[in-house]
Amino acid sequence: MKNRNLSIWKNIDKPLILLYFVLSVMGYLIMYSSSFKGGELPHFFFNTIYGKQLIWIILTILMGLFALIIDGNFIKNSSYYLYGFVLILLIVVLFMPPIKGARSWFYFSGFSFQPSEFIKLGLSLAIAKLLSDVGSKFKDFKTKLKAFLLIMIPSILIAFQPDPGTMLVFSCFIFVLYREGLSGNFLLIALFTILIAIVGIFLKASNSIFYIGQFPLSGNLFFGFLLIIGFVFSFLIIRYFVLPRYRKQKIRSLIFISILGLSISGGINVVYDSIFKERHRTRFQIMFGIKEDRKGAGYNIYQALSAIGSGESFGKGFLKGTLSNDKYKHVPEQNTDFIFCVLAEEWGFIGSLFFIILYLATLIRIITISERQRSKFTRIYGYCISSILFFHFMINIAMVIGLAPVIGIPLPFFSKGGSAILSFGLMIFLLLRLDAERKVVLR
Amino acid sequence: MDPFKNRRWVIILIIISVGIIFSFRLLYIQIINNEWSERAEKISLSSENLQPPRGFIYDRNNNLLVGAATLYDLYILPIAIRKKDTNLICDLFKLSKAEFEEILYEASSGYNVPYKASVFISSITQLEHAKISPFIGQIPAIFAKSKVDRGYPLPIASHLLGYIRRIDEKQYEFSRKSGDFFYSKNDFIGITGLESQYEKYLRGKRGSINYLKDFAGNKKETIDKTPAKAGNSLYVTIDTELQILGEILMSNKIGSIVAIEPSTGEILAMVSAPSYNPTLLTGKNFSNEFKILKENDSLKPLINRPVYNDKYRPGSIFKLVQALIALDEKVITPKTGFSCNKSIIGCHDHESPSSLLKAIKHSCNPYFFQVYKRIIMKNSKGNIFQASREGLQNWENKVKLFGFGSPLGIDLPEEKSGFIPNVKFYDQWYGEKRWAFSTIYSNSIGEGEIGVxxxxxxxxxxxxxxxGFYYTPHIIKKIEDKELKKKFQTKHFTNISEDNFNIIINAMNEVVNNGTGRNARIDSIEVCGKTGTVENKNFNDHSVFISFAPRNEPKIAIAVYVEYGTWGSKWAAPIAGLMMEKYIKGRLSEKSTNKVRRIQEAIILDKNTKF
Structure with a gap:
């Protein structure tokens, strides 16, 4: 055993350790700056937001080091138990008093704990376990159903909190499933759905009216009209240019896609008019730049973009921000969901670019690590955490830079919040541990 | 072995594309498009004007006339109001819930926003502030800011000093249009008197501070600062003690006193009665008090009568001007005598006006009827209409050299011109060549159409x-280090010889010693004066007196006008005498002090006061 433990240091992936280290240090500096009120350091450093954050980071590293000596098999075998344990926490947390309208936290003596952060880890392990088990084949409907259930149960529990941001993150498992053999069509359909949804919502939000000859058509009717023309046109192409023996299959998928497109665009019509509340509509209108509501719903994003823009090329320097940190607080939620503003303002475009490259490097490094595994479990697990981190990164930054509507979701390694720091840290450390065993274990 | 191994490239591609999209978006926001960084400046930067303290006003002996008083404005910050504050605030300021809601609404709407504090009670005094300050300390949404307002050590000279008021829309627009960007909408501006006349000196130079603010608009970090420059102090020619005496003497009367130092044109005292306490027009009571003074007081205490009321007929004091012009025109000599023929124009009983001196001494009306007739009808060859036209024209020119008929150019706003009737005026009134001396003779004794x-x-x-000459009367002595304007150091000549003046001075001395002006006598000082009794048809006459003393090297020249005070000798002459005694001797004798008390107690506000 001892030998194996020592060999961890030899086999551990140094680039990922380095990337994790750099992300954590950068994240902490930004977090410190975001919570900086100016003046001298307070006497009770560890009572401050950044003091607590430091405690969590140290705790994460300690627990991470502990994770490095756990046996890989043990990790794999306890996956379901961990998943189940966090599920219980997710149920219990629904009976806690709400904070800011959501029952997401356990709260004791100054520290809060958010089980929904840990379900991401639990779910990753559980999915990896499910799909890597000998005898389970992804082609089987049963396996697909199980995977679906594993994802859906925590999603539903989190919907009760409610925490739509975290729910949205679960859709990242589509990448994992894709890598493990889910038809690429699902990915295409998802992309297709997103595209149609964006166009549909845009048309609704902008209240566009189109004219066909003399007839005025509301945006969505016009869009449906275009879809039908596209359908007929494609049909004619297939009819005349595709060899007869492929025709039937092509026409079948064409019909499927057309019906999907029409129903999505129709569905959006209904959802936008009757399910969306005015504030949601405003949010979309602001995102598309149709409406500018500086003082109301558009306040956050307006302030955020101003702060980012003011960073210009090289930024204002560490602790020298004048909009986004706690001293000025022009950007709300500046140390949680909008923390990227602090980075962009103080470190400028250069810093932002460095940050993006660092993040992409980390994600790709994790994928590379995953791909070199002989253990299916480790590979799937690696893909899981890579996808989770990617979704967090994508949704959070897209929101902050005005490419997506405002969705509350933290930026891993940066945002304030001990649970997230610990959870994301452990994800990395567990991967490091599993990866270090790659030469030892053959499964 | 693994059929899906290549799918990683799809995933990596997606990840990289997202990274590229983000990079370009950031490139656009941070570098290509400046709009967002400009907006950031608007969000985070703010500047504040630093108000310069207004200059003070001192009298000729460096006594403070206008200084400063500290007042407090109460601010309210709507977003900082806690639930329990509503009751506290309502109790403290004795407001109803509805009134409080109204205040909150105003503090959050229009120019005001809830996260910025705005004034809700302005200009409470230091005493009032002391009473409530312990309570407002417990309410974070309310705080007081001190400011400086005008303070008056003595309740005197209100007309002369004038008052300041928050700038109104019209003045604001006007100053902007004329290229003066000093004022912001909450600034105070001098409205009347010296405050208005010397506004540009008194107001000083505004400073500014640029700072970084937080989301609630609080000042967080100063970027740069230009300190405000205090306004210049004015040193004026007024003698405070003389001014006080003048106001005492004119209490409960309507009229004016103006005292001038003849050798310089400096105004020593300028009393407009009725007067008001200048402190009334400061602080939060301004609008109430102003309304009362402006609208509810029939005696119009806000009017600065010495310069504004130019409808006063001068009465007999004008005989001095007639005599000087007649001597200059050589239509009479000092020895010329006329009979006191009361059938031409009314007069009182006195010894025969066998010389100019006697005529002035007794203020004989028929005598000056004849004098004026000689001036106007000097060229008696042509027809009387034409002769009158020429005579009047000549007379008007000479009278105007005495400073009548146009503003003297005193450094006070709203100086009126007075009126000397001329050819054009009578032509318009009666028609060309339809008037002659017989139409206009009341001018001879300072009645008729003359306004002074x-x-x-x-x-x-x-x-x-x-x-024979005068300096433009003025109130400014110096503005800190700036020297007096040339305008006030230029002699204006009447072009009438000193000899002729000596004759008149001799007569005026006689008026005080033995004639109608005996009430103005001062022990051991030679006083020259002339009474005037301005006729009113249905009311008491106005009491007028002009005078100077001592006869040689005069130190003070004075005019007193007491409306409805009957004869010039009754009120105006003793008031002038007391003023001159005070100024020349520095103090009043016991006899004079008693006289002051008697005059002070006399109430002449009714047009038909019985004496």
């Missing part, structure tokens, strides 16, 4: 004291 302001009357006294 008290400052012009005092100036007449100064001209005679100077034997």
């Amino acid at each position: 302001s008290p400052i012009q009357m005092a100036n007449l006294a100064a001209i005679i004291a100077n034997k």
Whole structure:
């Protein structure tokens, strides 16, 4: 055993350790700056937001080091138990008093704990376990159903909190499933759905009216009209240019896609008019730049973009921000969901670019690590955490830079919040541990 | 072995594309498009004007006339109001819930936003502030800011000093249009008196501070600062003690006193009665008090009568001007005598006006009827209409050299011109060549259409004291280090010889010693004066007196006008005498002090006061 433990240091992936280290240090500096009120350091450093954050980071590293000596098999075998344990926490947390309208936290003596952060880890392990088990084949409907259930149960529990941001993150498992053999069509359909949804919502939000000859058509009717023309046109192409023996299959998928497109665009019509509340509509209108509501719903994003823009090329320097940190607080939620503003303002475009490259490097490094595994479990697990981190990164930054509507979701390694720091840290450390065993274990 | 191994490239591609999209978006926001960084400046930067303290006003002996008083504005910050504050605030300021809601609404709407504090009670005094300050300390949404307002050590000279008021829309627009960007909408501006006249000196130079603010608009970090420059202090020619005496003497009367130092044109005292306490027009009571003074007081205490009321007929004091012009025109000599023929124009009983001296001494009306007739009808060859036209034209020119008929140019706003009737005026009134001397003879004794302001009357006294010239009367002595304007150091000549003035001065001395002006006598000082009794048809006459003393090297020239005070000798002469005694001797004798008390107690506000 001892030998194996020592060999961890030899086999551990140094680039990922380095990337994790750099992300954590950068994240902490930004977090410190975001919570900086100016003046001298307070006497009770560890009572401050950044003091607590430091405690969590140290705790994460300690627990991470502990994770490095756990046996890989043990990790794999306890996956379901961990998943189940966090599920219980997710149920219990629904009976806690709400904070800011959501029952997401356990709260004791100054520290809060958010089980929904840990379900991401639990779910990753559980999915990896499910799909890597000998005898389970992804082609089987049963396996697909199980995977679906594993994802859906925590999603539903989190919907009760409610925490739509975290729910949205679960859709990242589509990448994992894709890598493990889910038809690429699902990915295409998802992309297709997103595209149609964006166009549909845009048309609704902008209240566009189109004219066909003399007839005025509301945006969505016009869009449906275009879809039908596209359908007929494609049909004619297939009819005349595709060899007869492929025709039937092509026409079948064409019909499927057309019906999907029409129903999505129709569905959006209904959802936008009757399910969306005015504030949601405003949010979309602001995102598309149709409406500018500086003082109301558009306040956050307006302030955020101003702060980012003011960073210009090289930024204002560490602790020298004048909009986004706690001293000025022009950007709300500046140390949680909008923390990227602090980075962009103080470190400028250069810093932002460095940050993006660092993040992409980390994600790709994790994928590379995953791909070199002989253990299916480790590979799937690696893909899981890579996808989770990617979704967090994508949704959070897209929101902050005005490419997506405002969705509350933290930026891993940066945002304030001990649970997230610990959870994301452990994800990395567990991967490091599993990866270090790659030469030892053959499964 | 693994059929899906290549799918990683799809995933990596997606990840990289997202990274590229983000990079370009950031490139656009941070570098290509400046709009967002400009917006950031608007969000985070703010500047504040630093108000310069207004200059003070001192009298000729460096006594403070206008200084400063500390007042407090109460601010309210709507977003900082806690639930329990509503009751506290309502109790403290004795407001109803509805009134409080109204205040909150106003503090959050229009120009005001809830996260910025705005004034909700302005200008409470130091005493009021002391009473409530312990309570407002417990309410974070309310705080007081001190500010400086005008403070008056003595309740005197209100007309002269003028008042300041928050700038109104019209003045604001006007100053902007004329290229003056000093004012912001909450600034105070001098409205009347010296405050208005010397506004540009008194107001000082505004400073500014640029700072970084937080989301609630709080000042967080100063970027740069230009300190405000305090306004210049004014040193004025007024003698505080003389001014006080003048206001005491004019209490419960309507009228004016103007005292001038003839050798310089400096105004020593300028009293407009009725007066008001200048402190009334400061602080939060401004609008109430202003309304009362402006609208509810029939005696119009806000009017600065010495310069503004130019409808005063001068009465007999004008005989001095007639005599000087007649001597200059050589239509009479000092020895010329006329009979006191009361059938031409009314008169009182006195010894025969066998010389000019006697005529002035007794203020004989028929005598000056004849004098004026000789001036106007000097060229008696042609027809009387034409002769009158020429005579009047000549007379008008000469009278105007005494400073009548146009503003003297005193450094106070709203100086009126007075009126000397001329050819054009009578042509319009009666028609060309439809009037002659017989139509206009009431001018001879300072009645008729002549209108003169008290400052012009005092100036007449100064001209005679100077034997033929005057300096434009003025109030400014110096503005910190800036020297007096040339305008006030230029002599204006009447072009009438000193000899002729000596004759008149001699007569005026006689008026005080043995004639109608005996009430103005001062022990051991030779006083020259002339009474005037301005006729009113249905009311008491106005009491007028102009005078200067001492006869040689005059130190003070004065005009007193007491409306409805009957004869000039009754009130105006003793008031002038007391003023001159005070100024020349520095103190009043016991006898004079008693006289002051008697005059002070006399109430002449009714048009038909019985004496």
